[in-house]
Amino acid sequence: MDLSFTPEQSAFRDEVRAWIREAMPPRIREKAAVDGHFEHDEIMEWHRILHGKGWVAPHWPAEWGGAKLDVTRRFILTEELELAGAPALSPFGLMMVGPLILQFGSDAQRKRFLPKILAGEEVWCQGYSEPNAGSDLASLKLSAEPDGKGNYVLNGQKTWTTYAQYADWIFVLTRTDKTAKKQSGISFFLVDMKTPGVTARPTLTIAGTPAFCDTFFENVVVPAENLVGPLHGGWTLAKALLGHERTYIAAVGLSTRTLRRVKQIAAATKERGVPLIDVPAWRARIARMEIELWALKMANYRAIASAELGHAPGPESSILKIRGSEIMQQMYELAMDVMGHDALSWHNTPGTIPEAEASVPPQFNYARAASIYGGSNEIQKNVIAKAILGLPS
């Protein structure tokens, strides 16, 4: 039983921290300092900087540009990036389609797509959900039919295609066999967003910023070489994605940073002249939140240490998504409550409320998504009930 990082790991943490301090451009650093909202171009700028350091896809194999970092170092890297408030990179290429192409794609596909994902030259988005296929993903309808000339023709709609408005490519689950049972007739395609017939319509989230799109496909012609994995075998890919790299899904770094902000705001916010952090009831609320974060953090460490030792994911890893989202939501809610009247402020000009507070309200709102996306917490619980507790269905 050893809860400490090795001297080498601690040195790596110092190295990461120093590098971030050095490498972060002033405009990004300013926003990071107050947890501001990053625009797409800023995110991509940071992507390229990380790529320059070789840290953009630490979990990829070295031959494809991965960082040769073990699980713990990858976690340290992620945690430090979150703690520094660095822009969160788009996960669709690096975390999702990249690993799927690595696992299921042809060599030609690997060579065509992976380097550009790595370099940030091509931006990806995800086409999974449809208006009537959310939690029940397998009931998707976007059709892909062979045109007899070596292509497939796509018709239908995808929804929640986050940042599709900036994307060069989209990966989609399509229905290629309408007669087969739900999961069996699905195929996985890569589609160039510039293909005629593809339209992305951005929508605002409750955070007040555009994040999602509805993406429409009208007679979109996709060459057969863009099929990944076997025809009708797309469900295997969809499931495989869930198994990838779940050790930092808990966003412990982000919530730790938010806790720091909570304390900072509570020290600056006064009730009848007394800083809130010195009012016993508030101090107790913050303490309880910190303890709940510690519990999550230790569960996360257990998962990482276990992965590092090559064990199969243990029960502790299944709770990271659920608790990570709950803690993130409660942490922002606490920040809002501490802010009092200032929590009312919404996308105002700088100076309306203290700089450290300005980004909290949109983040508080958007955090509601954390328990919905990537398999809602209800779906996660269904899975745990059966897979881990062995309850009957």
Place this chain on the structure above:
Amino acid sequence: MDLSFTPEQSAFRDEVRAWIREAMPPRIREKAAVDGHFEHDEIMEWHRILHGKGWVAPHWPAEWGGAKLDVTRRFILTEELELAGAPALSPFGLMMVGPLILQFGSDAQRKRFLPKILAGEEVWCQGYSEPNAGSDLASLKLSAEPDGKGNYVLNGQKTWTTYAQYADWIFVLTRTDKTAKKQSGISFFLVDMKTPGVTARPTLTIAGTPAFCDTFFENVVVPAENLVGPLHGGWTLAKALLGHERTYIAAVGLSTRTLRRVKQIAAATKERGVPLIDVPAWRARIARMEIELWALKMANYRAIASAELGHAPGPESSILKIRGSEIMQQMYELAMDVMGHDALSWHNTPGTIPEAEASVPPQFNYARAASIYGGSNEIQKNVIAKAILGLPS
């Protein structure tokens, strides 16, 4: 909109309070003062005193000995009895079988049974649940078969027959038609506990006192005149019971009294010499509990006022059982937490811990039953989901 009681109602409250002070025998008064546990004979003694005053069955029709009190006065009476810590009367005769006999019984049955229930001369218990028929009551198996001589012969087992060890009579749901669909083959019988073949085996609850029994029926011969309602029609009676007098199921009086005890204990319990009630964190916890109790109390008042005006039970009445049980549990838990080390004490000799605290630990334990008996909170939620929210099944 008028939240106050009328002067007449307030005068009635004063009358009840004064009468209780006057009528309560010293031994009961002493126990009531510290919310002690009442033995069966003390409960029956109090039953007879209330009967003498004409208040033992205020909800019964006047011709059968009811108190001619309207809904609000009945509530005030109940609330004052709870607030005074008076022994809780056995509900099985007064609240359950009595009203059922009134509604479904023959005149002969009414004359035979009701006066003795009222006078406390015959004590009843309830035979509904069986080891494999709890929440799913309709799957009960206790069989009642005609012997061709005008009797039915009962065989099987009932469980959770509370205080059966003291009961003279038991009312039971039996299966009289094994071929019919679950609910259709059930009949309602009254059984003399002295009938050969009836055995009640008391068991301890987690409060450490005997309350439940397992009651066994071995070739128990019951005359056909003890059938209440139609043969095979017992399910109608079982359901009707749920509709009776739900306005004081929330135990607001009891929880108000427990809150008083919490404050009293918190004023007497010291942390580093300071009374707990003056420590901000504890004061806030108690305040929150009191507010939640107020919310329940107001919901309860709404239900009573609505019943008084002759309305059908509104949505507010459906939540009383669920919230009443939750608040009761949380209130005792708060009392335990306030007590600190003293909460460890278990049925010790008087003086081990302050007198006001001694009954809390068993009550805290037994309170876990409140969300289980009389239809578990999960079953209640199933019902509300369908009956009130109209959700599909």
Place this chain on the structure above:
Amino acid sequence: MNFDLTPDQKLLESTMASFLKKESPVSRFRALREDPVGYSKSLWKTMAELGWIGLAFPESAGGLGGSFVDVAILLEQFGAGLVPEPFVASVLAAGTAILRAGSAEQHEAYLAPLIAGDTTLALAWAERGGRYDPTWVETTATKQGDAYVLQGEKIFVQNGHAADVLVVSARTAGTPGDTDGISLFVLPRETEGLRVTPVNTMDGQKAATITLAGVVVPAASRLGPEGAAAPVLDEIMDLGAAAACAEGLGVMRASLAMTVDYLKTREQFGVKIGTFQALQHRAVDMFIRTELAKSTSILASVKVSDPDPAERRFAVSAAKVELAICGRYVTQQAIQLHGGIGITDEHDIGLYFKRMHVLNALFGDEEHHLARFGAQPAF
């Protein structure tokens, strides 16, 4: 006890509900989010003509002499329909200040046009260092001859961005936190030195930061005797909190109804999602919380007019705490049960979520009222 609305109140309720359903669907509020005023001055005028503004004032001040229960009926409808017109700011906050502290002349000058729907008002009381305590007044009013010079800053003044007339609290004596020494002044919007910076609020409504840089006002603009305004502000805080409870109840009821409706229609895995027991029980918990909040909201609506301030504070603080507990749960779960569409700006449920958080933060949050409840003599 009688919790039924009177026949008149029932009529009022159905009239208000059907009028607002027609004239103020949520789509109207959506469009107004982009508007610099954020509400409709002509609809405000119509509301006045319907008598809604006069409802809150006694006949002696030109009103209809309604009770707060009548007002709560209106506000519940405002909450259910996300109606943005500044009733609480103009009528309950600034209006009450003028009504309670002002002279007959001031009533005539300011309340008459308000009741006629020709003006809207705002009350500037909150300051950065005081959180929810209206006696934490750092803004000063220094007597100079027959005038006062006002100096200070007020934050998140509801309707401050558009009000024709502002009522401002300032300290004529004492130090922040003192009960004595607070005075109220009534200022036309065009007063020199008064700087109004509009502020967007999370719920799509508007407020303002008000800066007073040496603003000179005549002594005649003071409301009531010098330094004696604290009890009026204390009452207004409770009126505002009780109003938030009523409006919040409307928010919760609408959120619950939308969610139940969604559970009944949305299909996944080949069935209505309302058949899933875990979601059913969640909806029942939302229902329970709505009923509890309704119960304490009624308590607050009745007791807020109690002549005994201690009774008033006790009931209102209880209701505001319960509102926070229940409103948070109901609107959070409403989003969760809507799934993905719940986090789009296109769907209305997010608007209710935001409004609820704002209502929780206005006129004292959960911790504030919890501490206040525990400090009452009745505790």
Place this chain on the structure above:
Amino acid sequence: MNFDLTPDQKLLESTMASFLKKESPVSRFRALREDPVGYSKSLWKTMAELGWIGLAFPESAGGLGGSFVDVAILLEQFGAGLVPEPFVASVLAAGTAILRAGSAEQHEAYLAPLIAGDTTLALAWAERGGRYDPTWVETTATKQGDAYVLQGEKIFVQNGHAADVLVVSARTAGTPGDTDGISLFVLPRETEGLRVTPVNTMDGQKAATITLAGVVVPAASRLGPEGAAAPVLDEIMDLGAAAACAEGLGVMRASLAMTVDYLKTREQFGVKIGTFQALQHRAVDMFIRTELAKSTSILASVKVSDPDPAERRFAVSAAKVELAICGRYVTQQAIQLHGGIGITDEHDIGLYFKRMHVLNALFGDEEHHLARFGAQPAF
């Protein structure tokens, strides 16, 4: 980082588990609830022979030099099997007091027989006015020549009813709450004037009220320098709290396992009740809470031996708070999901519920540790 047990620890765990399963099924504890001692002195001896008592002591004191992680493995098994032998009271509380403060002679006199399993001990520290603060010592020790006279009362002394030797805290200087001036004394049970009143505890175990009415003890029975015992008591409070976390984890794991098992076998409405989604999700929440408590319990087990008291307090207080949150939820829901049989004394689940509440109340409850956590420099 490595959260795996070493091969030796795994062996230890499986050995302990299989021994206790055989020698200490829950039925044994059930029977012992009626026994005036409440545990088995012969099993205690056997445990000593297995080296379990020595595990907690360094080799220099005749122990095996195990780590607290080793001890936590044992205690988790104690929790899972409701093993009543007084390990915490004898070894971690009184034993640590003697180990840390006592001389080599005192080690020899008191630890040797303890490690051999021939005696059990108890530490009398809690007083009525101090709640969970071991510096709130009203009991006095007045020097009289070469002796001290002890006067005072100690409550809920774990194993006080049966211990052969008692360690008692008493004030040789200062006033209650002072860190300085607290001394520890070691008293054989038969000391004159020492009154031991056995007390039943809710979990079916036993404790005692200890009254010291002018008890005369030789100065040689003092442990360590006069008035310097506070740091030792502070460390013992953390050891006790960390022990409660480990034992509580065992309680939770057993409760969860029993409940999941029940959901898989109990039928209602013609199906296993484990098919109901609302109950499934409840079981998952119990599982999540158990995993979280496990995570912080590990933290406490490692950090409780940290040389820096601030680090130690921070981690242990966090774990004890998390234990309360999780343990309460898990055992309450365990009863709820068992339904009616869960509230009978016949079913084991109620015993776990009770034990959990006792563990939450021992060595500082949730509020105590929450305040302590917030008062640490690292907060």
